[in-house]
Amino acid sequence: MKPVKVGIVGLGTVGGGAFNLLKENAAEISRRTGRYIQVSHVGIRRDSGKYDLHGVKVSQDIFAVVNDPEVDIVVEVIGGTTTARELVLTAIANGKHVVTANKALLAEFGNEIFAAAEAKGVYVAFEAAVAGGVPIIKVLREGLAANRIEWLAGIINGTGNYILTEMRDKGRDFADVLKEAQALGYAEADPTFDVEGIDAAHKLTILASIAFGIPLQFAKVYTEGITRLTREDVSYAEELGYRIKNLGIARRTPEGIELRVHPTLISADRLIANVHGVKNAVLVQSNAVGPTLYYGAGAGAGPTGSAVVADIVDVVRSLSSDNNSYVPHLAFQPNELADTPILPVEAIRTAYYLRLQANDKPGVLADVTRILSENGISIEAILQKPAHEAGTVPVIILTKPVIEREMNRAIGSLEALTDIVAPVVRIRLEALDA
Amino acid sequence: MKPVKVGIVGLGTVGGGAFNLLKENAAEISRRTGRYIQVSHVGIRRDSGKYDLHGVKVSQDIFAVVNDPEVDIVVEVIGGTTTARELVLTAIANGKHVVTANKALLAEFGNEIFAAAEAKGVYVAFEAAVAGGVPIIKVLREGLAANRIEWLAGIINGTGNYILTEMRDKGRDFADVLKEAQALGYAEADPTFDVEGIDAAHKLTILASIAFGIPLQFAKVYTEGITRLTREDVSYAEELGYRIKNLGIARRTPEGIELRVHPTLISADRLIANVHGVKNAVLVQSNAVGPTLYYGAGAGAGPTGSAVVADIVDVVRSLSSDNNSYVPHLAFQPNELADTPILPVEAIRTAYYLRLQANDKPGVLADVTRILSENGISIEAILQKPAHEAGTVPVIILTKPVIEREMNRAIGSLEALTDIVAPVVRIRLEALDA
Incomplete structure (x- = not known):
């Protein structure tokens, strides 16, 4: 031939x-x-x-x-x-x-x-x-063709994952690791696409389309980068048994489809939490086969x-x-192809890691927990750290899943408290349960 | 239509x-x-x-x-x-x-x-x-079609992996866990195919054939079950930073192809070491893409x-x-399809975990290390445990890779020592390096 x-x-x-x-x-x-x-x-x-x-x-x-x-x-x-x-x-x-x-x-x-x-x-x-x-396109289009795919969550930007891995392993700051990644050629001179989640959002757009049978809708992906993550948050997450990964998440819900890229706490004992450095992995939850994971090099x-x-x-x-x-x-x-609506980020449902910087005095925690409760938000865990600035302490709260809109309202009320002295840090948390 | x-x-x-x-x-x-x-x-x-x-x-x-x-x-x-x-x-x-x-x-x-x-x-x-x-057949045949596949290692029998997971997590004995697995329906009334590695050998035969382009050669697979593993070995392995998994391994070497199913120590920080319960996973090393891993439910x-x-x-x-x-x-x-030879197990090259039961007296360790050295076997780690039977102590040795034939010879000499009071337990150990 x-x-x-x-x-x-x-x-x-x-x-x-x-x-x-x-x-x-x-x-x-x-x-x-x-x-x-x-x-x-x-x-x-x-x-x-x-x-x-x-x-x-x-x-x-x-x-x-x-x-x-x-x-x-x-x-x-x-x-x-x-x-x-x-x-x-x-x-x-x-x-x-x-x-x-x-x-x-x-x-x-x-x-x-x-x-x-x-x-x-x-x-x-x-x-x-x-x-x-990693032949993830073939897997989704052909290998899982018998399944209704329910959600997928992927580490689909190697540069971002390299930075997060270094921040965790060596207790280093974002800016410091980024500079090194640029010197090593892992990050571009203009790192925006990688660290602001845009590259991951492009990839998530494609994965979601072939998983759910919907048109490509890049403009509707909620995208948040890793640039504002601090080593303190990485370390508190670790202490609570979690790792922070930049995930692309696409999920069907009865109301529509969630499409989002953002830093996410995931339990350290999950396989995907143990994907280190520049490697990629995609976890797919389908209705017949259950969870499957695909891991390997995402670039090069x-x-x-x-x-x-x-x-x-x-x-x-x-x-x-x-x-x-x-x-x-x-x-x-x-x-x-279906015209299933893509949900705005306010309508997604997820758990949260919150870090509040509070004046170290009685009654503050009572105010905080009251506000969460009034907004229908249940607490999964609280970690109060010793003061490291004069008179203020970091308080870390893990919540149960809640609609983002409710969380926005609660955070507004929390930040209005005179004893909460800095903007509330929030990082979404996913159980990735089957 | x-x-x-x-x-x-x-x-x-x-x-x-x-x-x-x-x-x-x-x-x-x-x-x-x-x-x-x-x-x-x-x-x-x-x-x-x-x-x-x-x-x-x-x-x-x-x-x-x-x-x-x-x-x-x-x-x-x-x-x-x-x-x-x-x-x-x-x-x-x-x-x-x-x-x-x-x-x-x-x-x-x-x-x-x-x-x-x-x-x-x-x-x-x-x-x-x-x-x-897990669409591993499609991945190997199509997704990795551009690669020369170098080796693959898989947890491809869920029953066996469930038993090993329980032995490790709960410090239980093989027979005890098997009985429970049978009651739960995870293991057959006649568990031979699962626990003696035959089912895994069937699957490995197929994977090796499509990975390397060789005919199916089930009869040439070296197969060893998990029935003789003790909870002590599982626990000593853990102490040294390893997990024991029953792996199917197929590897190209210049001399021919290794096809083997046996319990294997793998470093606990490897992704595949963290595949628990009845789940399956296959790690594939290919020359272009490097290591990729595919994980999910192997039965049901x-x-x-x-x-x-x-x-x-x-x-x-x-x-x-x-x-x-x-x-x-x-x-x-x-x-x-190529007629590449399949190597006999004596010709494979692998590292080893050895457990010797030795009389607790001076000079025994010197004899042991001399015999290993005479057979060209380098030691990676030694762990000597306190005596738990009157007068004898378990000595655990991890070796560097060696041809099995040499190891057989060394073990023969070790067992001939009067101060080695029981047959030497050996479990192969794989670095799974790329």
């Missing part, structure tokens, strides 16, 4: 990883697919000289790749959402299958892109967009290249079939 | 689970597949009355299902290897696709069954055969039913495609 011809646009970490993998593991891959996969055309604005491009057509005009009649599959790994969108839509219009690692592009323009692909009868694959080399040339190449292999297999055998892009048939 | 007709042979835990799931999650499943999947025919020797078989053809002659011209896909979930083999081969001969959860059948007769299926152009799917609802109606139905969905998708789009049964193209 003639080789399948792949065009790669962008030879950064992901593209270079895929390029090398197709060469290094060529024997293993063609033992699996029965076809030779050839990178025939690469689009790069500048040649870094890092890759052996001998025998490969190289174009500085990246659109030459998607317009090359010889190319069967286009790998888009340039990132960004403007040129990438145009490039992917052009590839589709030209009847080419597309493999992309671009979560921002899909989270923001995926509905348009998948509709174009379905109209044209081509496939857009995106395993590398979430959790790098090898892991993301692995996901891109797995997608290429899937597309190669689909080349010899008609459209009916495609797994739908968003797991559910395009005409079966 | 007309519904896909499924015949189920056997309505035990797995078959009943799949039957119920196809009904309960019918809306969710057909939103995904775009086709209605109808159980049209059930083969059961006796009707338990547990399932609503209204509108389903029921045959006591189970071969009536595989001979039913209306049935597109046969689900074989009767277990055993004699009738099941005949049934599956007949279904294939009749041009029907097959979904099975029968690990014993595949581990022992899979080569024959897959060859028959390939000759006939039908598909035999078996996600439920390993790790229940929901999880196994979930895997059976996911296979049905996959087969339904392949109904509209030609054979070239099939994922090969054993992940690699049939003509690409």
